[in-house]
Structure formats: C-alpha cells, structure tokens
Amino acid sequence: MRRLVVVFLALTGCNAILDAGEPEVTNDVIDRDDPTQAQNFLCGNGVAEEANGEQCDDANEIGGDGCVGCKVECDPPRIFDPDTFHCYAIIEPPLAWQPGRDACIAEGASLAILSTLDELAVVQPRLDRDLWLGGEVGADGVIHWVDGSEQTDPKFWAPEMPDGVAGCLALDGEYLAFERGDCATALPYLCEREPAGF
Numbered sequence: 001m002r003r004l005v006v007v008f009l010a011l012t013g014c015n016a017i018l019d020a021g022e023p024e025v026t027n028d029v030i031d032r033d034d035p036t037q038a039q040n041f042l043c044g045n046g047v048a049e050e051a052n053g054e055q056c057d058d059a060n061e062i063g064g065d066g067c068v069g070c071k072v073e074c075d076p077p078r079i080f081d082p083d084t085f086h087c088y089a090i091i092e093p094p095l096a097w098q099p100g101r102d103a104c105i106a107e108g109a110s111l112a113i114l115s116t117l118d119e120l121a122v123v124q125p126r127l128d129r130d131l132w133l134g135g136e137v138g139a140d141g142v143i144h145w146v147d148g149s150e151q152t153d154p155k156f157w158a159p160e161m162p163d164g165v166a167g168c169l170a171l172d173g174e175y176l177a178f179e180r181g182d183c184a185t186a187l188p189y190l191c192e193r194e195p196a197g198f
C-alpha cells in the first residue's frame with residue numbers, strides 16, 4: 001500500500017511554493033502515475049539514461065522481454081556486447097535466409113548487422129559454424145544491410161568468395177569472415193537485439 005503523507009502548509013507558504021514555479025518534493029514516496037514526479041524516476045521513463053547506469057529502458061517492470069530493471073537480459077549462451085548493450089543469439093534449427101530474418105523479428109530482434117570489426121570481435125569467440133547475417137549481397141559485392149545501410153569495404157570477405165552472383169550474407173564459420181550464399185540454403189542464423197530506450 002502506498003504510504004500517504006499529509007503535508008500541512010500555511011497559506012502564505014503555499015503561495016510561496018506556487019510562485020516558485022517548481023514542484024515541491026514533500027516526501028520520499030515517488031508516485032509513478034504522477035507526471036510531475038515521473039522525471040524523478042529515471043528507470044522506467046522509457047528513455048535509457050546511460051549516465052544513470054541504464055543499459056536499456058523499456059518503461060515496464062516485466063522480465064523476459066530483453067530488459068528488466070534497466071539492465072539488458074542477455075545471459076549465456078547469448079552474447080552480450082558491453083560497449084553497445086546489444087545482445088546476440090545464435091539460433092537453431094537452420095532456416096533459409098528470409099524465414100530466419102522473420103524469426104528474429106518475431107523475437108523483437110533482427111538478423112545481425114556486423115558492420116564494424118569491433119562488432120565482429122564480440123561474437124567471433126563463439127562462432128563455430130556458418131550463420132546467416134542481416135544482409136543481402138549484390139552481384140557487385142555491395143552488402144545491403146537490413147537497416148537500409150550499405151557496406152562496400154571488402155576487408156570482411158572470405159578469400160574464396162565468387163564474384164558476379166547475388167545472394168544473401170553469411171558468416172563463414174571456418175574463416176570467420178563474410179561469404180555470399182544461396183538465400184534458400186538452410187543455416188543457423190544470428191539475431192541481434194538492440195536495447196530499448198535509446
């Protein structure tokens with residue numbers, strides 16, 4: 001039960017508070033339903049304040065949805081990136097690329113976008129098999145990530161990748177580098193969840 005605090009104010013004191021134009025903090029109980037107090041309760045306001053130690057903020061107290069208590073839920077075997085607070089998961093059983101993409105979305109995630117060496121380094125120690133990533137590859141070798149961005153840097157590519165054939169982007173478990181695959185091939189896939197509230 002919420003503790004009620006009765007505040008007695010002389011009429012002149014009340015006027016002084018109103019004149020100040022700022023909400024009076026009268027007790028130590030924060031009412032989450034009171035919009036004038038919501039600003040005092042940073043965890044739960046739907047905005048992840050990293051300076052407040054929040055890795056995420058999905059404005060609810062429910063666990064199992066990727067964020068609880070403003071901390072990312074990403075226990076092993078999932079892979080947690082402590083720099084970005086992103087959470088990666090290698091999902092079985094194998095699926096073709098598009099069904100894999102849909103399955104990630106159904107879990108509130110997306111097929112993984114590994115567009116920097118730092119991101120690749122986070123997941124690399126756990127990679128031991130070929131996986132679908134969140135990109136499609138043009139015949140010119142340009143990667144079109146599922147967020148609409150493009151990547152032309154060839155440094156990620158596995159050495160034997162053939163040219164001139166469009167396909168879907170996979171991570172080669174042997175070379176730990178990108179490769180282009182037939183989108184209909186069933187592979188395990190890497191889902192990536194971004195933290196809520198950023």
Ligand SMILES: [Ca+2]
Binds near residue numbers: 043047049
């Ligand atoms: Ca917050």
Ligand SMILES: [Ca+2]
Binds near residue numbers: 058
């Ligand atoms: Ca939650």
